[in-house]
Amino acid sequence: MLDAKIPAGSLDQKWTDYKGHCKLVNPANKRKLEVIVVGTGLAGASAAASLGELGYKVKVFCFQDSPRRAHSIAAQGGINAAKNYQNDGDSIFRLFYDTIKGGDYRAREANVHRLAEVSGNIIDQCVAQGVPFAREYGGLLSNRSFGGTQVQRTFYAAGQTGQQLLIGAYQALERQIALGNVKMYNRHEMLEVVIIDEKARGIIARDLVNGNLERHFGHAVLLCTGGYGNVFYLSTNAMGSNVTAAWKAHKKGAFFGNPSFTQIHPTCIPVSGDHQSKLTLMSESLRNDGRIWVPKKQGETRKANEIPEEERDYYLERRYPAFGNLVPRDVASRAAKERCDAGFGVGTSKQAVYLDFADAIKRYGKIEIGKEGRENVSEEEIIALGKEVVKEKYGNLFDMYEKITGENPYELPMRIYPAVHYTMGGLWVDYELMTTVKGLYALGEANFSDHGANRLGASALMQGLADGYFVIPYTIGNYLADEIYNKSISTDHEAFVTTEKEVSNRIEKLMSIKGNISVETFHKRLGKIMWDKCGMARNAQGLEQAITEIQQLKKEFWSDVKIPGAINEFNPELDKAGRVADFIELGELMCIDALQRNESCGGHFREEYQTNEGEALRDDSNYMYVSAWEHKQEHTWELHKETLNYEVIKPTQRNYK
Amino acid sequence: MQHYNMNLTLKVWRQKNKEDKGGFQNYQVKDISSEMSFLEMLDVLNEQLIRDGQDPIAFDHDCREGICGMCSLYINGKPHGDWKANTTCQLHMRAFKDGETIVIEPWRAGAFPVVKDLVVDRSAFDRIIQAGGFISVNTGNAVDGNSLPINKDAADAAFAAAMCIGCGACVAACKNASAMLFLSAKVSHLALLPQGDPERKSRVFNMVAQMDKEGFGACTNTGACEAACPKEISIANIARLNKEYLFASITAEK
Incomplete structure (x- = not known):
């Protein structure tokens, strides 16, 4: 039975009570306790720094x-x-509520409330x-x-x-x-977790410069290794982002939570050809000022600026008047796909929609003129002033767009299309961020915990830093307090020897195949299967085929x-091969997870389950749980369910109209 | 925008490891689309090399959106190539013409030893930050973020300096392989903010000492660093660094 170890008490007191009662480790003992942190993103760097400060x-x-x-x-x-610095009605409860609702009621209340509680501290710390x-002019x-x-x-x-x-x-x-509190290992990749007496006790890492395997002991191991969006080959992730550390942990007993919950971001630069190696995001902040539209006519051939206002369909504003262009990402992405599939897409591929700043430029230009109290100003001058304002707000994004596409977004609307961006799924963790393996933690995007079936914009940074700065420094003590009796284990221990052997066998096996097809080709093929059949829209038949x-x-x-x-040299192709091998196994589990969830929620859209208006149709009576998968053997997993109990929020059909 | 395909000759620096002497090798690539990024063009070449049973070219890269600072490359004699305010990963092939020869080299600086081919070791930058490129504040000690208003101009100037991505183009561009632009960006970022004030003097001393220890050269104000910087970090930061250093020297209590 999965126990999330959620503290008792009212929702807004849980974290306070937990902190007041969790076990502590005294400074002299902290010095004797070793902690391994894998990954140096927001979660990993903040955790490592904070734990170093504490004396571990x-x-x-x-x-x-x-x-x-x-x-x-x-x-x-x-x-x-x-923070409610704007006096516009924000509060911890609002942030909590928006996050749960945005996640389509598939996140754990207690974790999300804690996230909202510590959010203000993060800003202060930074x-x-x-x-x-x-900053504003007042400072x-x-x-x-x-x-x-x-x-x-x-x-x-x-x-x-x-x-x-x-x-x-x-x-x-x-x-x-x-x-001297932290020792850093650059160009090292974790390839296995070492488990002794059912507790995580270290890792096997490979020095990527010389290919040597290394054994490292730790009283606890923290995986802060990010998301697995690169399973789709094309995504907004970095080229090196991978699931390997999390996947190794999974195969050693850590359950994988909601693997099929993937976020497809609505505003990315569209694919330009087969050579494409990655996709680039255009920030959601652009939707503050940009308006999304497609032509009202199918198969429109005119250029954007030749299409008159009345022949444009601002479909988000039309469908969702209350939130307009600022609906959550899953909703905006599906709406773009719907228009393109229906034949209204733009650009050469017809797989794109416009994100248009012309109105914002005029609006800001007029404000500037108004500030100066001038009248009878020409349209050109208004536009010129407006462009300056837009440049200050989004200049670097506009420059990036122009470098990639060769088009000037100050003059022409951007062409955008949804792309894989973030994975809400990840290693299952309890309230303390511990996986189902004792002493093995997962932080940040690597865990499944806070975003349910869809993450809201600007919440990933919040979660990564919350986990690293303000959660793990408390919860790890609750575990390590009992570890002070356990001395460091020598890396000559049998478990280290056999685990290292597992790793070296696998690497040797990979190198001995000597086949004909490059790693990249396999990765692209996997990506195509995943995008076509486990992407923005899924159905049972497609998922079965995909498996x-x-x-x-x-x-x-x-x-x-x-x-x-x-093996024993700087060999990026070998590194990549190991990662792609893990992505292939993960891809299968993602499809299995998507297939078992016979409902639509957030980013998981099963075509069989939608409302008459094409919105996601949840099935709360049967699927209000986290799917946590236990690896059994090749192609076989067992499903465990963590039932989600909503004590404070009443789940309803998400409504952004 | 008109797209076109091109055939190119690539003259690439190959070096097996740190000890190897290394040398240039020529490669031909065909049907390269003007829509590709420079690194995607190298991906094509590497796929070709793997198919032919040869060793692919090693180069550093990760985010491919111009922000992680991992990509490098000296392209036709310029760090990150010919485009202004740009990283190699954002350089696109429409910058080149059919039939062109492109020379590709690693960053060259004593403090950045070659790891393999076009990959260099830039850990000296991390050690410079370790020497003082931070504000000593432990987690949990912070006051409310709005308790200390900061003049917008100062905040904007601090941000402009903090945009440095630590790629090392400034060092590669400099005939003395000086790290002054990198160092001054960090000193400026922190000196411009009230939070950075308490450690202002020790920071500048310690960071400069570490830079010297790493073997970076002196600054002779040629401005090559600023011209090559993908984030357009201003050389005015070096002036500020010198001012900070002088001020710290004069007022040092010793």
Whole structure:
């Protein structure tokens, strides 16, 4: 039976009570306890720095050449916090409520409430670290809006909020490294977790420069390894983002929660051809000012600026007047797909819609003129002034768009289309962020916990930092307090030896295949299966086919993959091969999960289950649970269910109209 | 925008490892689309090399959206290629013409040893940050974010400096392989904010000392760093660094 270990008491007192009663470790004992952190994004860097400050002995691993490269750095738009600085009715409860509702009632109340409670502390902490958030002229912090909310609670640093927050956490981490509390391992990849007496006791890592395997002991292991969107091949994730660490943990006993819950982000630059290696996001913040539309005529051939106003369909504003262009991501993505599938798409591929700033430019231009109290100003001048304002707000995003597409978005509307962006699913964790393996934790995007079936914009940064700065420093003590009696275990221990052997056998097997097909080709084929059959819309027949196709792909991979080079050298193709092998196995589980969930909720849209208006149709009486999968053997998993009990919120059909 | 295909000759630096002497090797690529990114063009070449049983070219890259700072490459004699304010991953092939020869080299600096081919070791940058590129505040000690208003101009200037992605193009562009632009961006970012004030003097001393220890060269104000910086970090930050250093020296109590 899955026990989420949710503390008793009223929802708004749970975390306070927990902190008041959890076990503590005294400073002298902290020095003797070793903690391994894998991954240096917002969750990993913040956890490692905070645990180092507390006095634990911390080892940190990342596959990049520096911890500052982790993909949190690419987050653009912002970070939510229930500060109510704008006096617009925000509160901890509102942020909690919006997150649960945005997640289509598939997240755990207690975790989400805690997230909302600590959200304000995150902003304070980051400001103290010197994160240069956007400010108003009075010197106070500025906010903007994101999807799925009606208040302004998003803090930001132009379109580089993730970068600034990560650099803040990275600097805190580097400080701990300088103080000797944390040891950093760059260009290292975790390839296995070592389990002794049913507890996580270390990892096997591979030095990616020389290919050597290393054994590292830890009293606890924290996986902060991000999401698995690259299972789709094309996504907004970094090229190196992968599921390997989480997947190894899964195969060693950690249950995988809601693997099919994937977020497809509505505003990305469309695919331009087969050569495409990744997709680039255009921040959700653009929907504050950009209006999304398609032509009213199917198969329209005129250019965007030749289509008169009355022949444009602003379909989000039409369908969802209350939230308009700022509906949640899953809703906006499906609406774009619906229009394109119906033949209203634009651009050469017809798989795109317009995101248009012409109105915003005029509106801002007029405001500027109004400030100066001028009259009889020409249209050109208004537009020129408006462009300046838009440039200040979104300049870096507009530049990025132009570099990629060669088109100027100040003159022409952007062409955008949904793309895989985030995975709500991940390792199942309890209230303390511990997986089903004792002493093995998962933080940030790597866990399943806070976003239900759909994540709201600007909430990923919030969750990563909440887990690392404000949750794990408390909950890990509750476990490690009982570990003070256990001395560090030598890495000569049999479990380390056999686990390392497992890893080296697998690498040797991969290298010995010497087939004909490159790793990249397999990855692309997997991505196509996943996108076509387990993407924005799914149905039972397609998912069944996908499972068969993936099983076949796995056979082919293990008999025909071609990996150049050798084991004991810098060999990125070998690194990638291991990751793709894990993605293939994960893909199968994602399809199995999507197939068992006979309802639509959030980003999981089963075509068989929709309302007459094409909205997601939940089935709360049968599916109000987290699916937590236990790995049994190849192609076989057992489903465990964590029932979601809503004590405070009454689930209803999500309504953004 | 008109799209076109092109055939190119690539002259690429190959070096097996740190000890190897290394040298250029020529490759031909065909039917490269002008819509590809530069790294996607290298992906095509690598797929071709793997098919032919040769060793693919190693290069660093990750986010491919110009923000992680992992990609590098000296392209036709310029860090990150010819486009202004750009990283290699965002350079697109429409910057090149059919039949062109492109020379691709790693960053060259004593403090950035080559790991393999086009991959270099930039951990010296991490060590410079370790020397003082932070504000010493433990988690949980912060006051309310709005308790200390910060002048918007100062906040904006701090942000402009904090945009540095740590890619190392400034070092690669500099004839002295100086890390002054990188270092000054961090010193400026923190010195411009009231939170950075208490450690202002020790920070600048310690970071400069670490930079020297890593073997980066001196700054002779040629401005090559600013011109190559993908985030347009201003050379004015170096002036601010010098001012900070001077101020700290004069007022040091020793």
